[in-house]
Amino acid sequence: MVYKCFGRGRVMNKWAKVVGLLVVLLALGLAAGCGGGGQEEAKDTGDTIKIGVNYELSGEVATFGSHTKDGIMLAFEEINANGGVLGKKIEPIVRDNRGIADEAMSVATKLITEEGIVAHLGAATTGCTLAAVPVCMQYKIPLLTTSATNPDVTVDPKTGETREYIFRTCFIDPPQAIVGADFAYNDLKARKVAIYYDNTNDYSKGLAVEFEKAFEAIGGQVVATEGYGKDDEDFRPTLTNFSKAGADLIYVPGYYQKVAKIISQARELGIKLPFLGADGWDSPELVSIAGAENLNNTYFTNHYSSSDPSERVQNFVKAYKKKYGSVPDSFAALGYDAAYLIVDAIKRAGSAEPEAIKEALAQTKNFEAVTGTLSFDEKHNPVKEIAIIEMVDGKQVLKTKKAPKS
Numbered sequence: 416m417v418y419k420c421f422g423r424g425r426v427m428n429k430w431a432k433v434v435g436l437l438v439v440l441l442a443l444g445l446a447a448g449c450g451g452g453g454q455e456e457a458k459d460t461g462d463t464i465k466i467g468v469n470y471e472l473s474g475e476v477a478t479f480g481s482h483t484k485d486g487i488m489l490a491f492e493e494i495n496a497n498g499g500v501l502g503k504k505i506e507p508i509v510r511d512n513r514g515i516a517d518e519a520m521s522v523a524t525k526l527i528t529e530e531g532i533v534a535h536l537g538a539a540t541t542g543c544t545l546a547a548v549p550v551c552m553q554y555k556i557p558l559l560t561t562s563a564t565n566p567d568v569t570v571d572p573k574t575g576e577t578r579e580y581i582f583r584t585c586f587i588d589p590p591q592a593i594v595g596a597d598f599a600y601n602d603l604k605a606r607k608v609a610i611y612y613d614n615t616n617d618y619s620k621g622l623a624v625e626f627e628k629a630f631e632a633i634g635g636q637v638v639a640t641e642g643y644g645k646d647d648e649d650f651r652p653t654l655t656n657f658s659k660a661g662a663d664l665i666y667v668p669g670y671y672q673k674v675a676k677i678i679s680q681a682r683e684l685g686i687k688l689p690f691l692g693a694d695g696w697d698s699p700e701l702v703s704i705a706g707a708e709n710l711n712n713t714y715f716t717n718h719y720s721s722s723d724p725s726e727r728v729q730n731f732v733k734a735y736k737k738k739y740g741s742v743p744d745s746f747a748a749l750g751y752d753a754a755y756l757i758v759d760a761i762k763r764a765g766s767a768e769p770e771a772i773k774e775a776l777a778q779t780k781n782f783e784a785v786t787g788t789l790s791f792d793e794k795h796n797p798v799k800e801i802a803i804i805e806m807v808d809g810k811q812v813l814k815t816k817k818a819p820k821s
Contacts, residue, residue, distance in 0.1 A: 463506035464499075464767045466491075466757060467526035469537035469547060474514030476670060478698045479539040479746050483561050484509060486750030487536060489738055490758075500758050501767060508532060512543050519543035523550040523558075532556065533767050534757050539746060541565040541618050551580055557773040559757060561749035562694065562718075564588045565617060569795040580769075582776050582795040584753045584786065588618070590819030591693055591716045592625035594801045595666070597817060598714070599691055600635050602803075605664035607638045609657035611650075611677060613669045614642030622668035622693050638662050643673065650677045651684060658686050670695040675704035682709040694718060697745045697804075697811075707809025717802045718745040719786040720813035731785045745786070752784040 468487055471480030491505045499505060508530045512519035519538050526532045527550065535551050535558040538544045544563035551558040560568060560583045569581045599605045608630060613619035620642075627637050638660040641653045654677070657665055665681070665688055667674050674696055681690070692715040702710060721732050721742050731751060735743040743751075759782060760775035761767050782789045787799035805814040 461503075463504050464501070464761065465506045465508055465530055465532045466754075467523070467530065467532035467535040467537070468507050468509040469512055469519060469522045469526060469535060469543075470509075471514040471539050471543060472509075472511035475672065476514050476540060478671075478700060478744075479562065480511075480514070480537075482744055482746040483537075483539050483750035485739055486735070486743060486747035486752075487754045489735060489747075490751045490754030492738075493734070494754070494758050500761050501765070503767070505754075505758065512538055514540065514543065516542045516546035520546040520550055523547035527551070527554045527556050533769050534559065534772055536561070536750075536753055536757065538563065541568060544568055548578065548581055552578060555580060555773075556769050557582065557760075557776060559584065559753050559776070561585060561753045562746060564591065564694070565621060566794075566796075577794050580773050582791065584749050584756060584784070584789065584797060585694070585718055586799065586801060586819070587796050588621045588693075589625045591801060592622045592668070593629040594803070594817045594819055595622075595691055595693065595716045596626050596629035596633065596635070597820075598716075598803050598815070599664055599666070600630060600633050602815070603664060603689055603691070603714075605635065605689070607636050607660075607662050608664045608666055609639040609660060609662035610637060610641070610666045611653065611657070611669075612640075612642055612667070613645070613673065615645045616669070618695065619669045623666070626666055626668065643669075643677075647673075648676065650680050654681045654684055654686055658684075658688070662688065664689050664691060666691050668693045668695065671698040671701040672704065675701050678713060679705045679709045682706075687712065689713065691715065694745060699741070699744070702806075702809045710806040710809060713806045714814060715804050715806075717804045719748045720802045720804055720811060721748075722811065722813045723802070727783065728785055748785045752786050752789070756782060756784065756789070 468484055470484050471477060491507050495504045508526055510522045512522045535556055539562045541563040544560045557580045562585045564585055564587050566587050569578050571578060610623050610627060612623035639657050667677055667690055674692055678690055690713040694717050696715040697717055732743060760772050764771035764775040780790045789797045789799050792798055800816045800818050802816050803814040805812045
């Protein structure tokens with residue numbers, strides 16, 4: 416493009432003003448587009464309050480994410496049917512991260528910068544949640560994960576500081592492993608255990624380490640420890656070694672797909688030892704893969720039990736079954752709790768501004784949830800009881816509840 420020079424005078428002054436205005440507008444646009452603009456994009460405006468739902472709706476752990484999403488949506492339907500909050504309806508913006516960390520990060524970014532959410536729910540797994548954490552921290556949008564149990568989610572491991580905008584409704588790995596060790600030693604009377612963990616998964620590795628420390632601290636002995644890989648399918652040689660080592664319990668803190676195969680192969684070998692695991696077992700597919708009979712004499716730590724006689728729990732189970740035709744697992748319950756907790760924070764804050772929601776979440780005390788009465792500690796972790804589930808003929812039965820020891 417060729418610009419003609421008109422010399423000095425009014426025409427020149429006019430063009431100078433136009434160019435100057437364009438420069439200012441460009442600068443403002445760049446400033447808004449760079450980091451830290453989340454609060455501006457998430458103003459409490461319009462007739463609805465937008466909340467992001469970033470979950471694993473497809474991929475290897477799709478039952479985790481889809482069941483959590485179902486619990487969230489049930490809660491928001493109930494809340495909206497009762498008038499919403501602050502005179503507005505909740506508008507959930509649901510996206511699938513496919514169980515891929517990079518996708519979870521991308522989804523979080525789009526939910527904030529394109530959809531204008533004021534709060535972020537998800538993800539289900541630690542890996543996907545950790546990918547979304549820096550995005551929500553950058554844009555100052557509160558993130559509430561329902562089942563990412565790694566301590567690093569809410570606390571920066573490099574600085575030891577609590578991440579200001581990050582919270583969770585689930586307990587973290589160490590208390591879960593400690594309660595599991597206590598149950599193994601004092602309730603199941605195990606004295607020698609073998610640990611079989613997923614060596615490609617931080618969740619599984621962390622639980623294995625904490626369980627071993629806790630079990631040995633109360634007088635137990637770990638006679639064998641072995642890791643399996645993501646692509647491993649034959650677990651018989653390791654299981655045989657565990658049996659020869661004299662283990663009277665096998666601890667498997669993994670996800671349900673591999674756990675089911677490990678247990679079914681152990682039973683094929685005639686190994687009738689009790690198995691103990693963690694919340695990653697909680698999926699209907701555990702039974703369909705392993706077989707109901709094979710799962711007898713197995714236990715896992717979990718966030719709640721649908722067989723809990725509590726009125727709050729049974730009302731939730733009834734509503735969930737009516738809507739979805741199935742019994743809700745812990746992921747559904749945690750999603751339901753998270754949705755109500757976010758709305759409770761908005762109500763207590765009297766505002767749907769992200770900063771106000773964050774402050775209200777941090778001050779949460781004695782929130783009555785399906786998964787237990789919840790208060791946040793200084794690290795934004797909930798303090799509540801842990802359920803021990805026994806598998807009986809393919810059904811989950813609440814064995815006991817234990818409070819983590821401080």
